[in-house]
Amino acid sequence: MDAYIYLISAQYVSQARFRDVADALVKAAPVEARAVRLETSGDGLWHALDDLTARLATRIELRPIGLPFSQSLEKWLPNAAASWLARQGENAPELYFATSLQTDLNVIHAAANAKVALRPIAPKPSGELGKGWDTPPAFRHHLLVCAGPRCHLKDAPNLVDALRAELGRAGQSSDCLVTTTGCLFPCNAGPVIVHYPHGNWYRVETMDDIRTFVSGALRAGTIPRSLLIHQTGDIHEPA
Ligand code: FES
Secondary structure: OOOEEEEOOOOOHHHHHHHHHHHHHHHOOOOOEEEEEEEEEOOOOHHHHHHEEEEOOOOOEEEOOOOOOOOHHHHHHHHHHHHHHHOOOOOOEEEOOOOHHHHHHHHHHHHHHHHOOOOOOOOOOOOOOOOOOOOOOOOEEEEEEOOOOHHHHOHHHHHHHHHHHHHHHHOOOOHHEEEEEEOOOOOOOOEEEEEEOOOOOOEEOHHHHHHHHHHHHHOOOOOHHHHHEEEEOOOOOOO
């Protein structure tokens, strides 16, 4: 069976909006297909590969969607897929990575000439300002949770949801500002959470890690050493 995986990079887009496009792509696909969001939320590329392989896909095309599509993702994604492939047995499917759509002049022409609905814009003084955007919220801890593509591959977005739930259970939600970020750089050591104002960087992979982090770093005010990968200000010698 042939299959496609559509790869979508869309950081500032709601899950509902992503789903609309993902579902439309899957519906329009000529073969069995999945759509994967590369950052922020939802199951990642390895999940989709596992899923299609379990459905006996023998040939899978990875198709980047986006104009333009990030060149760093274009370079990294085949390697991430190759890493998955290296863990498979002899029944592994063939994998292919498609050229991004920006090289297809028909797609460019369709985008440039699309007949779309228009909304008029009237003058609105200070229209760029919004309610509640004047002062930082009151909190004691600022947690930067990496939802970049390489942490996402290891389920970082699902960990964000789990972290928020655990903060609620521990009665810490109102004390913590949780911000999902793009890549924070130590991708190989991810998924990464940075805890300010202390400047402690942690690798948080599992539910147990989340509980350890919340109870240690936030409730007890200690440093869970088993999770610590870096402290702001430390200098690491290149390997
Ligand atoms: S993607 Fe998370 S540190 Fe790079």
